[in-house]
Amino acid sequence: MLVLAGTPIGDVEDAPPRLAAELAGADVVAAEDTRRLRRLGQALGVRPTGRVVSYFEGNEAARTPELVAALADGARVLLVTDAGMPSVSDPGYRLVAAAVEQGIRVTAVPGPSAVLTALALSGLPVDRFCFEGFLPRKPGERRVRLAEAARERRTQVYFESPRRLDASLAAMAEAFGAERRAAVCRELTKTYEEVRRGTLAELAAWAAEGVRGEITVVVAGAGEDPEKGAVDAAELVRRVRVREEAGERRKEAIAAVAAAAGVPKRVVFDAVVAAKHGGGGAAG
Structure with a gap:
């Protein structure tokens, strides 16, 4: 069985209770960063008894067949990433797809999610939303992606690096309109958690001064009018x-x-x- 386990996005006390049991009982633990896994285990008071292997973007393609072979032999494989749920802008999709193709059971230990936490805290509509992951680093590719998303009526959720946040917010203001409502969620569940709400223009000006930490951006859908809803x-x-x-x-x-x-x-x-x-x- 392949088990996908959510890990804390900040506060270690948010770890799901089943996580410790899965860490202790898995035959193989595939971790995005084995050092961070070791620290997490220490915080939870548990030490994996099975084999621990690294599973990150650089070796995901090469290691997937090895893990599928272990699953086929009857092993219980636990997959954890640095924060949040595996597969969501993190390693995991390739392994899940390969396991499903081989008829191997896949289950999950639900846990914290930066996407859902930021969406809930944003103050923007949550009835319909889409997750866009990270924007391209190159300005031209970023403009193309945002042009495609400009008419999206659902609330949009993005991950972003603090080093590129000001450029991305400025590009969003240009593509979506300076007055489009948005929220920047920083360091969720951590000591210095901050949710900054405003228009894209206001947030871009704020971010230009420099921002630190893990960032999730939530943007209102196209045509959102506070009083009348979608504008035709x-x-x-x-x-x-x-x-x-x-x-x-x-x-x-x-x-x-x-x-x-x-x-x-x-x-x-x-x-x-x-x-x-x-x-x-x-x-x-």
């Missing part, structure tokens, strides 16, 4: 028209409406153009 194209056009009638230039009106609705300027521009060519003349 006709409503965007109407808002532009109101601003134009008040004397605002179209370019500035489109930018302001996009920022307020939390959508890219291109979305508003396309809606205005479509309304004009559709003969409605709503903003023409």
Whole structure:
């Protein structure tokens, strides 16, 4: 049997009670970092009796067949990562897929999750959400990914390095709209836990001063309006028209409406153009 075990994302007291028993009873413990596993075992007052092997991004492909062979021979293999649930932006998916293909039972010891903890603390809609993992490091690839996510209506959850947080938040503000609501969750469950809420523009300015710790970013879905919910194209056009009638230039009106609705300027521009060519003349 393959057992995926959640580990604390900060406070060691959050470890699920079954984790100690699994560490003590597994035939093989595959750990993302064997040194961190040793420290976790000491904190829990347990020492693995089975064989301990490393299982991380660098050796995941090579070690998976070895672990599958052990499973096929009847071993109980426990997989743990540095924090949270295996497979969620951590090693594990490849091993799970290989075990399932061989008809080997896979189970889990549920535990802490940075994704769900940040989502719950964000103050943003939680009824529908998606997890986007880490954004690409290269600016061009990051822009492409964010452009694809710009119209996503579900709340989005990202992991990010503190060194790249300011650049990523600035890129989100450009792609999603400066006024899109978001929350940066830092050092969850640890001593210096912090949840910073605001617009993407505000959070980007804050992050520019430097941020430390483990980071999870939660971003509101496209078209979220605190009072009216999703903003459709006709409503965007109407808002532009109101601003134009008040004397605002179209370019500035489109930018302001996009920022307020939390959508890219291109979305508003396309809606205005479509309304004009559709003969409605709503903003023409």
